[in-house]
Amino acid sequence: MRTKIVAVGWLLLLPCVAAAASSDVERGRYLVKIGGCNDCHTAGYAPSGGAVPEAEWLTGQSVGFKGPWGISYPVNLRLLVRTMSQGEWIQRVGKPVLPPMPWFSLRAMSESDRRAMYRYIWSLGPAGSPAPAYVAPGAAAPTPYILFVPQQEERQAGAPAPPLKN
Numbered sequence: 722m723r724t725k726i727v728a729v730g731w732l733l734l735l736p737c738v739a740a741a742a743s744s745d746v747e748r749g750r751y752l753v754k755i756g757g758c759n760d761c762h763t764a765g766y767a768p769s770g771g772a773v774p775e776a777e778w779l780t781g782q783s784v785g786f787k788g789p790w791g792i793s794y795p796v797n798l799r800l801l802v803r804t805m806s807q808g809e810w811i812q813r814v815g816k817p818v819l820p821p822m823p824w825f826s827l828r829a830m831s832e833s834d835r836r837a838m839y840r841y842i843w844s845l846g847p848a849g850s851p852a853p854a855y856v857a858p859g860a861a862a863p864t865p866y867i868l869f870v871p872q873q874e875e876r877q878a879g880a881p882a883p884p885l886k887n
């Protein structure tokens with residue numbers, strides 16, 4: 722009798738658990754979209770105004786970001802989530818990593834938001850290949866890169882600033 726009651730209890734609970742999991746996935750998708758993760762972690766997303774099929778989202782990028790730290794590459798998050806548990810993800814994201822990754826945005830996220838992101842990225846399934854490995858300062862760049870350093874136009878001392886164009 723008791724096992725029956727427990728079994729019925731579980732049956733009633735299951736749809737709730739399933740609904741919670743799918744709303745997490747939806748929420749994760751929303752957070753990824755508004756959080757700008759695709760700008761760097763999806764090739765072509767920013768230049769095309771987001772016109773990249775979801776099947777290709779978050780597969781990383783082989784165009785690096787070069788600065789005083791060397792060259793960093795937005796990792797393939799679809800493969801990364803396969804290497805860690807949900808708990809490990811929640812602990813790890815939000816810890817300092819190389820620029821221009823806005824790790825402090827993830828640090829500011831609630832645990833439930835980080836979990837939702839993990840579940841969404843997991844739901845996309847593994848795809849693509851790993852991003853190129855980090856390159857130390859001064860070493861030759863194996864790929865194209867974006868120079869992530871402020872640039873200043875040369876002008877003679879005392880010369881008026883060039884007119885602003887729009």
Ligand code: HEC
Pocket residue numbers: 753756757758759760761762786793794795796798813814818819820821822823826827838855
């Ligand atoms: C401006 C570009 C940029 C944006 C926007 C960005 N990332 Fe990243 N991300 C990077 C780069 C570059 C790295 C590699 C950093 C390194 O090698 O240390 C990275 C690394 C990561 C890592 C690996 C961290 C680790 O511990 O190994 C995770 C997870 C991650 N990003 C998640 C996200 C999520 C989620 C978002 C959206 C909220 C996001 N990123 C937005 C550029 C970006």
